[in-house]
Amino acid sequence: MLFDFNEAWPRVSEARYDVCVCGSGPAGITAARKLASYGKRVLLLEGGELTYSDRSQDCYKGKSIGKPFWWIETGRLRYFGGTSNHWAGLCAIFDPVSYETYDHHGLPGWPISYEQVVQNQAEAQEILDVPGKYLGRAEQSGFKSPWFGQFTYAKSPPTRFSMKYGDELRRSQQIDTFYNANVIDIKLVDDLSGVKSIRVQNYNGQKIDVSASQYVIAFGGLENPRILLNANSQIPEGIGNQTEMVGRCFMESLNVPVGRFLITDPDFWRQEGVLLVPTEDMVHQKDIGTGVMDFTPDATAQALRHAGRLGVLKDFLRDTGCYWPALRDLARKITDFTCPGDGIIATMIEQEPNLKSRVSLMDEVDAFGLRRIQFDWQFTERDFKTIRTLAIESAKEMARLNRARVQLAPEILDPHLEITRVAGHGHHMGTTRMSADPRHGVVDENCRVHGIRNLYVIGCSTFPKCGGRNPTLTVVLLALRLGHHLGRKS
Amino acid sequence: MNESWYRSGSVVSRRRFCGSVAGFAVGVICPMRSIDAATTTSADSEFVIINGWVLTRADFAGEGVDN
Numbered sequence: 001m002l003f004d005f006n007e008a009w010p011r012v013s014e015a016r017y018d019v020c021v022c023g024s025g026p027a028g029i030t031a032a033r034k035l036a037s038y039g040k041r042v043l044l045l046e047g048g049e050l051t052y053s054d055r056s057q058d059c060y061k062g063k064s065i066g067k068p069f070w071w072i073e074t075g076r077l078r079y080f081g082g083t084s085n086h087w088a089g090l091c092a093i094f095d096p097v098s099y100e101t102y103d104h105h106g107l108p109g110w111p112i113s114y115e116q117v118v119q120n121q122a123e124a125q126e127i128l129d130v131p132g133k134y135l136g137r138a139e140q141s142g143f144k145s146p147w148f149g150q151f152t153y154a155k156s157p158p159t160r161f162s163m164k165y166g167d168e169l170r171r172s173q174q175i176d177t178f179y180n181a182n183v184i185d186i187k188l189v190d191d192l193s194g195v196k197s198i199r200v201q202n203y204n205g206q207k208i209d210v211s212a213s214q215y216v217i218a219f220g221g222l223e224n225p226r227i228l229l230n231a232n233s234q235i236p237e238g239i240g241n242q243t244e245m246v247g248r249c250f251m252e253s254l255n256v257p258v259g260r261f262l263i264t265d266p267d268f269w270r271q272e273g274v275l276l277v278p279t280e281d282m283v284h285q286k287d288i289g290t291g292v293m294d295f296t297p298d299a300t301a302q303a304l305r306h307a308g309r310l311g312v313l314k315d316f317l318r319d320t321g322c323y324w325p326a327l328r329d330l331a332r333k334i335t336d337f338t339c340p341g342d343g344i345i346a347t348m349i350e351q352e353p354n355l356k357s358r359v360s361l362m363d364e365v366d367a368f369g370l371r372r373i374q375f376d377w378q379f380t381e382r383d384f385k386t387i388r389t390l391a392i393e394s395a396k397e398m399a400r401l402n403r404a405r406v407q408l409a410p411e412i413l414d415p416h417l418e419i420t421r422v423a424g425h426g427h428h429m430g431t432t433r434m435s436a437d438p439r440h441g442v443v444d445e446n447c448r449v450h451g452i453r454n455l456y457v458i459g460c461s462t463f464p465k466c467g468g469r470n471p472t473l474t475v476v477l478l479a480l481r482l483g484h485h486l487g488r489k490s
Numbered sequence: 491m492n493e494s495w496y497r498s499g500s501v502v503s504r505r506r507f508c509g510s511v512a513g514f515a516v517g518v519i520c521p522m523r524s525i526d527a528a529t530t531t532s533a534d535s536e537f538v539i540i541n542g543w544v545l546t547r548a549d550f551a552g553e554g555v556d557n
Binding site for chain 2: 259392395396398399400402405406407408409410413
């Protein structure tokens with residue numbers, strides 16, 4: 001059933017729930033549905049409305065104090081269906097090498113195996129409307145390299161969870177969904193070993209404590225640590241933060257303009273685009289992270305073609321620059337563009353976990369009295385090594401195989417120059433990282449908060465390594481895994 | 491920078507970088523007009539990087555396809 005918490009808030013205390021799931025994005029809805037399939041009675045809470053509203057989105061405002069980061073407010077959506085309401089639909093699974101034992105800076109990697117993560121892949125693909133058997137990397141003719149393999153995304157339509165699962169949730173007798181239901185506190189039992197209740201507030205100021213046997217937090221990579229840090233009435237440092245790991249190790253998929261390319265073998269480029277990912281040998285031998293180097297000819301020009309009010313001007317400059325080379329450099333000072341047959345290399349590069357890259361709380365509060373996030377995004381030397389190595393080695397392979405010639409940016413070639421143009425892809429990961437040992441993370445192998453017997457966290461925030469790929473498929477895989485885990489519990 | 495193979499031939503073939511895609515002329519960038527120490531950032535037995543372009547032996551006269 002579906003209820004408006006502004007009106008039906010007293011109703012939430014009428015039922016007994018096995019599991020309370022907080023957050024209705026891909027992780028929350030996936031977990032709720034899986035738990036219902038096991039016969040569990042589920043309470044699903046969404047702080048936003050059924051559609052976008054400024055008053056809900058305002059809760060996502062925060063402040064960036066580290067490397068420039070533009071995604072705090074715009075990279076996520078706070079209403080029914082969560083960020084699935086504007087995601088692009090690109091799906092990927094992390095390479096097995098991402099799950100290998102890893103211990104840079106004393107931070108271990110995944111405590112579970114690749115096989116454990118992908119065991120529900122067919123089910124996850126069905127949820128995301130991804131057809132066929134998706135393997136991630138595909139060997140394709142024409143690019144035989146010991147250092148790189150060709151990679152293909154699986155594509156979701158993209159699935160909007162509110163649209164696909166809205167009717168099911170309205171009809172469900174197992175799941176009670178309340179929107180306009182904002183979680184403002186988590187109350188622990190007296191010995192602090194478990195959650196007693198969570199406090200929920202509507203937009204009219206009415207509050208109520210709701211109880212369940214198990215609790216799942218699925219608010220997203222920035223809000224998951226935020227609620228744990230804000231829930232500090234019984235433990236001053238926040239819940240699950242006894243080792244001060246909540247909010248640390250924030251990771252993004254790094255988006256770095258490394259250079260441009262000119263194709264030299266038109267027949268090879270008849271395919272849609274070429275996405276290169278490093279082989280396991282390369283990751284091991286070079287001691288770097290992984291990532292995707294996207295060589296799609298003319299992609300940026302196509303994107304620019306209809307870009308905003310200046311689209312006509314940009315098209316003119318592009319056409320002039322491409323066919324009148326004397327003016328090309330001048331035109332490029334006004335707007336970046338590519339010509340037919342060349343392209344700008346797009347990247348999605350793995351950032352390594354780093355204690356200094358973190359989410360914490362600032363003093364300013366939102367409409368519900370929760371302190372807003374302060375965000376300090378930081379990189380390591382190894383991050384820059386990964387960026388440079390992937391760029392240079394992929395350029396060499398393109399030349400060696402005579403597929404393209406690459407012109408790399410000066411800061412990529414010269415390690416004495418700082419790489420400043422680093423952006424993200426809206427993937428907020430690592431802030432409640434999974435670890436077998438509480439010293440290195442916030443949740444255990446089953447996404448249970450260390451030291452709290454009935455509190456779980458799901459979503460990108462649990463990733464101890466980010467894999468250099470789009471994360472949604474892995475988010476759904478882990479939500480299913482938790483659903484099976486809790487569903488089997490008596 | 492001990493390698494000299496990238497200096498031994500003529501300038502990088504322009505035609506190598508030219509062709510056509512969907513009927514459009516390609517080759518508006520012909521990166522090599524000269525090769526000198528100032529524009530050469532690194533070189534080994536297989537690759538040389540000049541003006542940011544990552545090039546191979548095959549890009550130079552005598553080994554290229556379209557020279």
